[in-house]
Amino acid sequence: MSQAFAVLIHCSGPAKASPVKFVNMLRDSDIDSMNTDLSKLSRANEEHHDNVQTLLKKFKDLLDDYSSLKSDYExxxxxxxxxLVxxxxxxxxxxYIKAGSEGGINAARELNDSVRELMHATMGMQADQCRIMVRVYANILGLSKLLARAGLVGHEARAxxxxxxxxxxxxDLFDFVDAAEKKEGSDFKIREMFRxxxxxxxxxxxxxxxxxxxxxVSMLAPYxxxxxxxTLIKAASFHRDFEDLGLPIKELPAVFMSGPLVGTKSSPVHSINTKMAPAPPPMALRQFANTSKSLQGRSHPNLSGLLPLLWVGPEDFLxxxxxxxxxxxEEFIPINKDGERLDTYCAHPSPDAFDAYHRRAKEAKVCNSYHLSGECGDMNCHYDHSDVSNTIIDVLRYICLQHPCPRGGSCRSIKCYMGHICQKPNCKAVKSWQCRFNLRAHSVDLQVAQWVAPIDQPEEDHRSSISAESFESNSPSTVFFS
Structure with missing residues (x-):
């Protein structure tokens, strides 16, 4: 084939012909050579790209290794x-609380030493390398009021x-933080710190x-x-639901109270073993069959369908x-899984405490509503509103809790100071059913399922209708069934 050939282009028109144009065409060998060169260039470019990517990956890996080493170093x-407390x-x-500033220093030191001991048991040799950060969250104003009523601090707003x-x-790393008076303020901060x-x-x-x-519990469940x-820390009101998490449970008896907060040293709660034994299963101390003989002949239309088990036991069970x-x-009401209201534990006052109460009552009968709920709506109230000791208030609270609230388990008033369950140790109701509280008040599930917000309800007038002698009476005429 010749190197070039002519292409004749005819133009229209009769008289004049267009000039002939010649175009040079590449040979096949030249095209093949150029394709080869292009392929080589493409492969070289790909190799260069791969080399750049490899280099970038190595550089990224180097940065990751550096970051990891830096993190490990930190x-x-x-x-x-x-x-978290x-x-x-x-x-x-x-x-510690009574000692004020000095008590705060001693409490921090004792907490540091106690946690350090736990660390050695939990972490071994690593414990000596770790610092201890403590975050305590509480409503300082509300807690001050609670401790003031117990006689542990003064009555200043933030004592x-x-x-x-x-x-x-x-x-250095210990902080006792005021979570303010917002409901669940402490809970919110603790959750965020944990996460x-x-x-x-x-x-x-x-x-x-x-x-x-x-x-x-739901916050800890994923772990x-x-x-x-x-590690879980156990104190006065440890709930048994936490035992199901499979986490170690330890106590700090030298730091936190192992029993409920009480008003005075004379309260008999101090005579109870402060190491809380595992609580017996609710409603499982005595069979209802053991009381069937005592209830024979006492027919009542509402007795059918009652729970078959009663909880009645010694004071340490309650x-x-x-x-x-x-x-x-002070802000919420405890209820069980059936929605029935429960009461907080109230220890039986000592004989000396009752004597002090009787002496005070002879001077003037105190107003139950004013001293227990904090207010009295009767402008013409004839009962005493003057200050009384914490011992008197403890006895008064115990006496009132021995009298059933008319609303029973449905009561949601935060100001109600009447009883919603029977807290009488070894109540005689099991043998003769001589108790003010009905059968249901002896058989409710005592485990707290949740804390609910109170509801405004009309208050019953019990300003002084209850006396220290009346709670000892067990007349069958006072028994009622719901």
Whole structure:
């Protein structure tokens, strides 16, 4: 084939012909050569791209390794453990609270030493490398009022402030934080702190002191069985639902109260073993069959369908099962899984306390409503509103709880100071049914399922209709059935 050929282009027109144009065409060998060169260039470009990508990947891996090494270095340099405390439910020992500023310092030191011992048992050799961070959240104003009623602090608005300030100064990473008066304020802050640190490698372990509130069970549930990360701290009102999480449970008896907050040293609650034994199953101490003989011949249309089991036992059973008085019980009402109201535990006053009450009653009968609910709506009330000792208030509260509230388990008034369950140890109702409370008040499930907000309900007038002698009476005529 010739190197070029002519292309003749004819133009229209009769007289004049267009010039002939010649186009040079490439040979096949030239085209093949150029295709080969293009392929080589494409492969070279791909190899260059691959080399660049490989280099970039190596550089990224190098940065990741550096970041990991830096993170490991930071973790090894500043590891710590976190102690989360719900101060509304976990109260420090009375001796610390009463000592004010000095007590705050001593409480912080004792907490530091006690947690350090737990760390050695939990973490072994790593314990010496870790610092201790403590966060206590509480409603300082409300807690001050509660402690003032117990006679542990003064009656100033924030009487607990000297204790908390000294607690904060005692250790660099210790903070007693005021969660304000907002409902569930402490719970919210504790949840956020837990979520922030639980998966942080630098935080080697969390000691959780909030096991009085079942609302935290769902927060801890994803870490069920993670004993390497979480340890539960047990105190006065430990709820048994936390036992199902498979997490280790420890106590700090030198730091927190192991029993419910009471008004005075003379209260018999101190004679009870403060190491809480596991509570017996609710409604399972005595069979209803044991009482069937005593109920024979007492027909009543509402007896059918009653629960077959009664809980009746010694005082330490009630102490271990019922929730103790706390800041939470000042704002919310405990109910069981059936929606029935429960009462906080109230210890039987000592004989000396009753004597003091009788002496005071001879001077002037105190107003139940004013001293127990904080107000009296009767402008013409004839009963005494003057200050009385915490001993008198403890006896008065115990006496009123021995008288059933007309609303029973449906009561939702936060100001109600009457009884909603029978708290009489070894109540005679099991043998002769001589008790003011009905059968249901002896057989309700005593386990707290939740804390509910109170509801405004008309208050019954019990300003002084209850006397210290009346609660000892067990006349069958006072028995009623719902």
């Amino acid at each position: 973790e090894d340099r500043n590891p710590f453990v976190l102690v 719900d101060g509304d439910g976990y109260q420090f020992h009375e001796r 607990l402030a000297p204790f908390t300030s000294a607690f904060n100064r005692a250790q 922030l640190f639980v998966d942080l490698n630098q935080c080697r372990h969390i000691y959780f002191a909030g096991c009085h509130d079942t609302g935290f 069920r069985g993670r004993s390497d990360r979480i 102490f271990a099962t019922l929730p103790p008085p706390s800041l939470k019980s």
